[in-house]
Amino acid sequence: MKNFTGKVQNINKIASNAYELKISSELAEAHSGQFISISIPNKTFHRPFSIADFDKDKKITTVLFKLKGEGTNYLANLKTNDNIEFLAPLGNKFNLINKNSLLVGAGIGIAPMLFLKKELDESDIKNYLISGFRTNDEVIFGSDENVIGGSVLDNLDKIVKEKNIEIIYSCGPKVVLKEICNIAKNNNIDCFIALEKVMACSIGVCRGCAIKLNRDDKIMRASVCKDGPIFKGDEVIWED
Ligand SMILES: Cc1cc2nc3c(=O)[nH]c(=O)nc-3n(C[C@H](O)[C@H](O)[C@H](O)COP(=O)(O)OP(=O)(O)OC[C@H]3O[C@@H](n4cnc5c(N)ncnc54)[C@H](O)[C@@H]3O)c2cc1C
Ligand code: FES
Numbered sequence: 001m002k003n004f005t006g007k008v009q010n011i012n013k014i015a016s017n018a019y020e021l022k023i024s025s026e027l028a029e030a031h032s033g034q035f036i037s038i039s040i041p042n043k044t045f046h047r048p049f050s051i052a053d054f055d056k057d058k059k060i061t062t063v064l065f066k067l068k069g070e071g072t073n074y075l076a077n078l079k080t081n082d083n084i085e086f087l088a089p090l091g092n093k094f095n096l097i098n099k100n101s102l103l104v105g106a107g108i109g110i111a112p113m114l115f116l117k118k119e120l121d122e123s124d125i126k127n128y129l130i131s132g133f134r135t136n137d138e139v140i141f142g143s144d145e146n147v148i149g150g151s152v153l154d155n156l157d158k159i160v161k162e163k164n165i166e167i168i169y170s171c172g173p174k175v176v177l178k179e180i181c182n183i184a185k186n187n188n189i190d191c192f193i194a195l196e197k198v199m200a201c202s203i204g205v206c207r208g209c210a211i212k213l214n215r216d217d218k219i220m221r222a223s224v225c226k227d228g229p230i231f232k233g234d235e236v237i238w239e240d
């Protein structure tokens with residue numbers, strides 16, 4: 001992990017409340033599941049964002065972000081060639097497993113799923129991507145075929161059965177992830193999820209992003225920023 005000073009290559013509004021930000025920098029390697037943490041002027045803490053795409057040849061890192069508070073509003077007003085400071089690459093990555101895969105992105109949770117889809121496609125691993133957005137003007141990605149109007153949970157169990165899905169990957173709000181883990185468990189298949197937790201340091205030092213896992217019948221603590229953000233669904237102990 002290093003601190004990079006990159007330049008905004010492009011910023012585009014892609015939905016009523018979301019933007020695509022492309023950053024050119026010296027970052028040379030990144031994988032799906034990993035994230036970057038962007039410095040915001042006059043703010044103590046960086047803001048974490050999943051990597052939605054990484055172009056190794058052109059050295060361009062893409063993130064998709066939803067407007068939330070001061071940090072994301074600052075990012076939305078950046079212009080081409082503005083400097084941008086960030087820590088990267090952060091966190092663990094998705095393992096590419098050669099199984100018939102279902103990728104489920106709920107809302108802005110589509111971001112890491114797009115990068116994962118690219119890596120699975122490049123490895124010739126069969127996969128289906130579905131995404132769900134609350135309203136039509138929030139739709140970021142997809143065609144009629146794979147965008148579910150409303151909740152991605154509608155018909156998910158049916159899709160898993162019909163398409164003989166062997167593994168699920170997902171990112172989205174906690175309530176959705178929890179239900180997806182249940183659907184995976186009921187179908188006796190593995191599920192890997194990208195978790196979000198409010199972060200201070202983003203690099204495994206402050207322990208502010210700790211969660212509990214049940215691994216091999218032992219309860220252990222893990223940092224979302226360093227041990228995650230990707231976790232095996234059936235190991236996560238869901239707390240409020
Ligand atoms: C590993 C990871 C990956 C993420 N990937 C994306 C992504 O690809 N696209 C996207 O739009 N958002 C993503 N988020 C959420 C994103 O970090 C927050 O929306 C963003 O930090 C909000 O900053 P703000 O200053 O605009 O909002 P404010 O609400 O003003 O932020 C105040 C503080 O709370 C923190 N915070 C607020 N919401 C969240 C949240 N949901 N998760 C973590 N910290 C939060 C901020 O970092 C900041 O420290 C991710 C979060 C994590 C942990
Ligand atoms: S945010 Fe500091 S340990 Fe994860």
